[in-house]
Amino acid sequence: MTEMGEVVLELTDVVKTFPGVRALDGVQLEVRAGEVHCLLGQNGAGKSTLIKVLSGAHRPDEGRIQWLGEDFAPANPQAAMKAGIATIYQELDLVDDLSVAENAFLGHEPRRFGFIRRGHMARRTREILGGLGHGEIPPRRLVRSLPAAGKQVVSMARALSHDARLIIMDEPSAVLAHDEVGNLFRIIRELTGKGIAVIYISHRLEEIREIGDRVTVLKDGRTTAANLPARTTPTRDLVSRMTGRTIEYVFPEPSTKDRGEQLLRVEGLTRANEFADVSLTVHSGEIVGIAGLVGSGRSELLETIFGARQAESGTVRMGGRALRPGSVRAAVRAGLGMAPEERKSQALLLGEPIYRNITLATFTGYARGGFTNAGREVAEANRIADTLDLRPRDVRRPVRTLSGGNQQKVVVGRWLLGGTKLLLLDEPTRGVDVGARAELYQVIHDLAARGVGVLLVSSEVPEVLGLADRVLVMREGRVVREAPAGELDEDTVLDLVMAGSLQAEEVTL
Amino acid sequence: TSNEEDEPTGAQTVAAGGNANAAPGTKVTIGFSAPAADHGWIAAITNNAKAQAASYSDVEFKTVEAGADAAAQRAALQTLIAEKPNVIVLLPHDGKELNSFGLSAMQAGIPVVNLDRAFPDAKAYRLQIKGDNYGMGVSAANYVIAQMKAKGVSAPVIGEIAGMDELELTQERSKGFSDTLAQAGFRVANRRAARFTADTGQQEAASLLQALPKMDALWNHDDDQGIGVLAAITQANRKEFFMVGGAGSKAAIEAIQADSGVLKATVTYSPSMASSAISLARLIGQNKGMSDLVELQVPKEITLASETITKENASNYLKLGF
Amino acid sequence: MTAQAAPAPVKEPEKPAEKRSWWRDDATEPLRRNLGLVAVLIALIIIGIITRPDLYSDGTWVRNNIFTILELASVIGVVTVGMTFVIIGGGIDLSVGAIIALAGVWSTTLATQDYGAGGMIFCALAVGIGVGVVNGILISYGRLVAFIATLAMLVAARGLAAQISGKQTQVSGNTFINDIAANDFLGVPLLVYILAAVVAGGWVLLNRTTFGRRTVAVGGNVEAARLAGINVKRHTLLLYALSGLCCGIAAIMLTSQANSAQAAMANLYELDAIAAAIIGGTLLSGGRGTIIGSLLGVIVFSTITNLFAINNLSTEVQNMVKGGIIVAAVLVQQVQFKSLSLFISRNKLTTSN
Amino acid sequence: MTAQAAPAPVKEPEKPAEKRSWWRDDATEPLRRNLGLVAVLIALIIIGIITRPDLYSDGTWVRNNIFTILELASVIGVVTVGMTFVIIGGGIDLSVGAIIALAGVWSTTLATQDYGAGGMIFCALAVGIGVGVVNGILISYGRLVAFIATLAMLVAARGLAAQISGKQTQVSGNTFINDIAANDFLGVPLLVYILAAVVAGGWVLLNRTTFGRRTVAVGGNVEAARLAGINVKRHTLLLYALSGLCCGIAAIMLTSQANSAQAAMANLYELDAIAAAIIGGTLLSGGRGTIIGSLLGVIVFSTITNLFAINNLSTEVQNMVKGGIIVAAVLVQQVQFKSLSLFISRNKLTTSN
Numbered sequence A: 001m002t003e004m005g006e007v008v009l010e011l012t013d014v015v016k017t018f019p020g021v022r023a024l025d026g027v028q029l030e031v032r033a034g035e036v037h038c039l040l041g042q043n044g045a046g047k048s049t050l051i052k053v054l055s056g057a058h059r060p061d062e063g064r065i066q067w068l069g070e071d072f073a074p075a076n077p078q079a080a081m082k083a084g085i086a087t088i089y090q091e092l093d094l095v096d097d098l099s100v101a102e103n104a105f106l107g108h109e110p111r112r113f114g115f116i117r118r119g120h121m122a123r124r125t126r127e128i129l130g131g132l133g134h135g136e137i138p139p140r141r142l143v144r145s146l147p148a149a150g151k152q153v154v155s156m157a158r159a160l161s162h163d164a165r166l167i168i169m170d171e172p173s174a175v176l177a178h179d180e181v182g183n184l185f186r187i188i189r190e191l192t193g194k195g196i197a198v199i200y201i202s203h204r205l206e207e208i209r210e211i212g213d214r215v216t217v218l219k220d221g222r223t224t225a226a227n228l229p230a231r232t233t234p235t236r237d238l239v240s241r242m243t244g245r246t247i248e249y250v251f252p253e254p255s256t257k258d259r260g261e262q263l264l265r266v267e268g269l270t271r272a273n274e275f276a277d278v279s280l281t282v283h284s285g286e287i288v289g290i291a292g293l294v295g296s297g298r299s300e301l302l303e304t305i306f307g308a309r310q311a312e313s314g315t316v317r318m319g320g321r322a323l324r325p326g327s328v329r330a331a332v333r334a335g336l337g338m339a340p341e342e343r344k345s346q347a348l349l350l351g352e353p354i355y356r357n358i359t360l361a362t363f364t365g366y367a368r369g370g371f372t373n374a375g376r377e378v379a380e381a382n383r384i385a386d387t388l389d390l391r392p393r394d395v396r397r398p399v400r401t402l403s404g405g406n407q408q409k410v411v412v413g414r415w416l417l418g419g420t421k422l423l424l425l426d427e428p429t430r431g432v433d434v435g436a437r438a439e440l441y442q443v444i445h446d447l448a449a450r451g452v453g454v455l456l457v458s459s460e461v462p463e464v465l466g467l468a469d470r471v472l473v474m475r476e477g478r479v480v481r482e483a484p485a486g487e488l489d490e491d492t493v494l495d496l497v498m499a500g501s502l503q504a505e506e507v508t509l
Numbered sequence B: 001t002s003n004e005e006d007e008p009t010g011a012q013t014v015a016a017g018g019n020a021n022a023a024p025g026t027k028v029t030i031g032f033s034a035p036a037a038d039h040g041w042i043a044a045i046t047n048n049a050k051a052q053a054a055s056y057s058d059v060e061f062k063t064v065e066a067g068a069d070a071a072a073q074r075a076a077l078q079t080l081i082a083e084k085p086n087v088i089v090l091l092p093h094d095g096k097e098l099n100s101f102g103l104s105a106m107q108a109g110i111p112v113v114n115l116d117r118a119f120p121d122a123k124a125y126r127l128q129i130k131g132d133n134y135g136m137g138v139s140a141a142n143y144v145i146a147q148m149k150a151k152g153v154s155a156p157v158i159g160e161i162a163g164m165d166e167l168e169l170t171q172e173r174s175k176g177f178s179d180t181l182a183q184a185g186f187r188v189a190n191r192r193a194a195r196f197t198a199d200t201g202q203q204e205a206a207s208l209l210q211a212l213p214k215m216d217a218l219w220n221h222d223d224d225q226g227i228g229v230l231a232a233i234t235q236a237n238r239k240e241f242f243m244v245g246g247a248g249s250k251a252a253i254e255a256i257q258a259d260s261g262v263l264k265a266t267v268t269y270s271p272s273m274a275s276s277a278i279s280l281a282r283l284i285g286q287n288k289g290m291s292d293l294v295e296l297q298v299p300k301e302i303t304l305a306s307e308t309i310t311k312e313n314a315s316n317y318l319k320l321g322f
Numbered sequence C, D: 001m002t003a004q005a006a007p008a009p010v011k012e013p014e015k016p017a018e019k020r021s022w023w024r025d026d027a028t029e030p031l032r033r034n035l036g037l038v039a040v041l042i043a044l045i046i047i048g049i050i051t052r053p054d055l056y057s058d059g060t061w062v063r064n065n066i067f068t069i070l071e072l073a074s075v076i077g078v079v080t081v082g083m084t085f086v087i088i089g090g091g092i093d094l095s096v097g098a099i100i101a102l103a104g105v106w107s108t109t110l111a112t113q114d115y116g117a118g119g120m121i122f123c124a125l126a127v128g129i130g131v132g133v134v135n136g137i138l139i140s141y142g143r144l145v146a147f148i149a150t151l152a153m154l155v156a157a158r159g160l161a162a163q164i165s166g167k168q169t170q171v172s173g174n175t176f177i178n179d180i181a182a183n184d185f186l187g188v189p190l191l192v193y194i195l196a197a198v199v200a201g202g203w204v205l206l207n208r209t210t211f212g213r214r215t216v217a218v219g220g221n222v223e224a225a226r227l228a229g230i231n232v233k234r235h236t237l238l239l240y241a242l243s244g245l246c247c248g249i250a251a252i253m254l255t256s257q258a259n260s261a262q263a264a265m266a267n268l269y270e271l272d273a274i275a276a277a278i279i280g281g282t283l284l285s286g287g288r289g290t291i292i293g294s295l296l297g298v299i300v301f302s303t304i305t306n307l308f309a310i311n312n313l314s315t316e317v318q319n320m321v322k323g324g325i326i327v328a329a330v331l332v333q334q335v336q337f338k339s340l341s342l343f344i345s346r347n348k349l350t351t352s353n
């Protein structure tokens, strides 16, 4: 992989404007056959826009794209696919009510006289899924019934269903857990081994170190550094080119102060097929982390504690008083807040201004006699925007126009307002860039210092270990280990997390 | 109803020049409004009025279309007032709903001729000319009763296909029918309400025929929807009963005359009343009376009799069919 | 996966079962909804039997009654197939009734009738498709909201139909056309064959062709469809043309039934068709629906009408009861749905332990 | 520990002009749509002036005509305010016309009329709210699709109205009620005041209260609203009750205009109200809409009707032209939108460079 092939893709001075903003402002990029070319940049730097230009979803306003030595201007996604460029988009772009196979082959179904060759299509899909290490996903199941990770696999299968010479992956690992990421890297290596070029976008620097060959850094729509060696460029350099400053990627010191009084007490919480007999406590000022594989039931657990799902048995107590099961309102009244996992479908009013999204759970508190107080809301939202370094800072803009990571900040920001006593965070840093991530860590830490309890779910083990005072490890819906963060290290946690699945594989094989 | 003739037959208008009143007099502007025609009878009303007005050299005829409901008709009439007509001839969507318009127009000094759907308030119109909905039901029932007596059927199964059920006129027709049947000890076995269109007539008739596997007589309120009713009867291959129509369309009268199917009679509710309304409105505008009457003014109310057309007299009525 | 002692992490054979349980829930939902509708149908028939045992005791009558119900359902059924496609594709077509009227009126003008049955059928289909294409162009290329574009078309097409017909009821003198509704083949009315053919065609189109699958994609996630290279605009246009085609077929059927056509025919069929599709499980926001569900929805409605007729209910009581039945039908589907899924999940628990 | 601005380079001052332009585009879209509708209105009036200069040359007539248009718009306008809330909240209410009929009929029974104007008004409002609450319960707690639940209510409420009225037109003998439509205050008809009051109330409710904010949240993303602690079910119920209340008010207005009520009154008002709301920029899928836009939508429709009346178009031509005007009106809004945003962005480029 050290010797790279010829240049397949070359972008010069590419510009793309949206009404009122230059998302791309002169981008240079050079990709060679058989390499993994990483794109790095803060939230909103223009990475997704760039790949949408390449995949024919957007048309550039200016600049030149050369593909395989020829000028290239895909008029639509179909044209880009025909030319051999396949894309895995950041937002899952699947159709819920089509099957796995139909999604994989959407737009280029194998057919005869307009009839889909269903058998053929299912076979090809099974092959591709098998190649991805997910032969267990039946091609004829509806995508609707897959969890996020399964959908990501289908997105990948779709990209592989084309005979592509360049595959673009926009934060494919964001919804994947540790073992799945390893699997993804194996596939990427197979692809590059065949001379296929890969553009890889991720906010996780350690991934880029592991899989990347060269790195191009974007900042505010401009290329600030091109073709840096992925493995050897110092982190400090990368980060300063991304952000214009340096960030120590460290976790805040765990607070030494004593635990406060007990806030949350969950006992014997159970939902069939999701999680069983979960008991846990969170104290005021304490950060409790939950580690586990995708599908281990952590999201469901959080949603059940929050009242968004109804437990089949077990109790949730807040400050000693039992919460009414299945009532989000009761939970919010008792001082719980939750940043859910899927921001677009679960958390945001995309067409509404940022400030209204930030105050969605609290606007009643600023209202007087039923009349809202917009001035107060904007002021509070601005405060949150400052705290989280939201970009752009203008809180009257619709959330829809924010980049993915900045949308995530809005979701988290919502619960930093008001009298939240206990915060449930489900993958709070998914898709958040390194700079903002450090800020988010600091915010979480400050909250805890102020006496807020935090229950944190994350698929990134270092994040859980670094932030939490106490860690629960979940596997297949059960808590298999609980320990102070200091007593665990990454390998121990991964062992705990994986044990079950390894055994399961033995059983299946 | 016939495809060929959009124009009313000559017989549905009064020939100008027939009597002394026909001589041209002072110029009269007649404003006219009727609901949007969505079936033959209403279309015939409008066409008759137009044709009658055209036959007078001293009449200027202004129509406003009345749209879909009473509210729309009120709005349309408001603009008609602005045109300052001498007389307004009005077939309201609903007499009661437009009563207040009649009152205000009369108060403003514009005589209102109410066509067919009565205003409850006598002050709301100068002349009311209408068909006899209740009488239609009576005539149909009388024919049915006579036939049953003749055949010696003592407990006949009688079906009824009504028109739009939310209209009062439909209620009156049905009431006349069932009241009269009751006097003979008969009753309606099943009643379906169609919507004055052939396709709804077919559908309701198909349902009715299914509900009454054996039937002796059927009354259908409207000959236009009767096209569909007859189609349903043909499709169900039923002929054990006879049918009485309503309103008196040309096609129905021809069928009765030919005696080719189940349709044996129809009871009239003639759209020719529109022609009469225009003639009388002209006289009101010219401040004249009806020349056959002694009175110097046109009377206040005229109700047409509902006649029964059978094979025997069909030829007389053919010219009045619409 | 539940009910296992926590400190026994060894031997966890339910992993494969759990993996399968990822996609446990939703795949059978349409089936269960349809079963719910069948249950509603059976209930309606039982009510019929209870209220009119005299009629239901006659075998020939029952057989005839089934065909009467199906014939009553046939025209709306054909329209609903087209409507189902449009709604699954993320749109709505309020103009179906008006298209039927325009196609019916146009194909029964004296001029058209001169060309015979072939000419009339061609005319109805051409008018249907033509109006559908105009709808499609307005919506896909003119970027009008479907609700508004087809509402405008509703108004305009009925106006044009009234203009053409001179607001008269136009009698069809063509025996071939009129016989379609009057005749049987092997004891089954021809209209029922037409309905069956359209439903079968619709099912194949939706489930077995790229057109159908892309319809789901366009309605379910238009952005995903676009990114997958589907020509969304052209597809949208085709959907409305398809709906128009169904209306053309329905116009012939209705003309044949009524032996005539007029501008006010097929009044409010749009509401009936949309309601049938939605009762049948089609999502009003697009992306999901089945042809069989829509067919069952139509049949439920015509069975209700039939039930009212054989019991001689007055219009106002009919309406009140009908409202109640609609609500009950939907609730039954939900109960059905819940209890069955409960049953399934309980079943799952016992098998997986 | 974080954020140590070590080399602290170039704190780019983020072009302020560009910043503002970001949202300008989106935030002003409703405004631009409404300007588009105003343009349509002006065009309609100009057509009126051109076609009937005789009428438009008379000042009193013009003044009266404006009030005629507004009175024509008043009933539908009130209904549309309620409908706008329901649609923004992610629902739809097909039963508005039926609620008006039921409320109108109930409040004009002889028994109710005995209680005088107060009793009649109370009855109409209570019936409206009551039916709305039933709708709301079916939809939020019974989990019925709004389209089906309110369609069922449409059918049932009209049936009940027919039952109560015995299918007769019930004359209102109450002069107070009848005078509402007949009288002016300071030269402006009372009905116009009522419309203005409802529109103003609706605007405040939508834009300045927590109720309005919840409506947008529930319609925009129901899951997000739920997870933010909003009681979605109760709010949904309230939305339909609000729509019912508007129908109750409209029932009084319509009864006053017609001096009577009957089961068939307010026929198809649901389509008119939905169409007006959508023309006014309300998203049929919820989450977006303005009261002013809906009002303009209603006024556009009644101006069209007025234009037809003063030009004495025949119904069929009216309908054809109306379809065309609706399409044109929506297209004008889009053109307006595009050219303006083009203008703005061009402007932007020059200022930011």
Ligand SMILES: Nc1ncnc2c1ncn2[C@@H]1O[C@H](COP(=O)(O)OP(=O)(O)OP(=O)(O)O)[C@@H](O)[C@H]1O
Pocket: A018, A019, A021, A022, A023, A041, A042, A043, A044, A045, A046, A047, A048, A049, A050, A090, A392, A401, A402, A403, A404, A405, A406, A431, A433
């Ligand atoms: N459709 C759009 N309309 C307007 N602005 C947009 C649109 N899409 C993207 N933008 C803006 O363009 C800029 C680049 O966004 P992009 O999604 O490419 O960022 P990104 O680098 O992928 O960020 P992230 O890491 O958060 O995914 C952002 O400021 C974003 O708000």
Ligand SMILES: Nc1ncnc2c1ncn2[C@@H]1O[C@H](COP(=O)(O)OP(=O)(O)OP(=O)(O)O)[C@@H](O)[C@H]1O
Pocket: A144, A145, A146, A147, A148, A149, A177, A273, A274, A292, A293, A294, A295, A296, A297, A298, A299, A300, A341, A459, C018, C019, C021, C022, C023, C024, C025
């Ligand atoms: N749509 C679905 N239908 C059925 N079961 C599901 C569905 N989604 C998830 N599950 C089940 O719920 C359990 C938990 O899944 P989920 O992916 O939410 O876990 P998680 O620990 O929150 O993982 P993540 O890292 O994605 O947050 C799994 O056992 C899975 O089988």
Ligand SMILES: [Mg+2]
Pocket: A047, A048, A049, A090, A170, A403, A404
């Ligand atoms: Mg991105």
Ligand SMILES: [Mg+2]
Pocket: A298, A299, A300, A341, A426
């Ligand atoms: Mg999760």
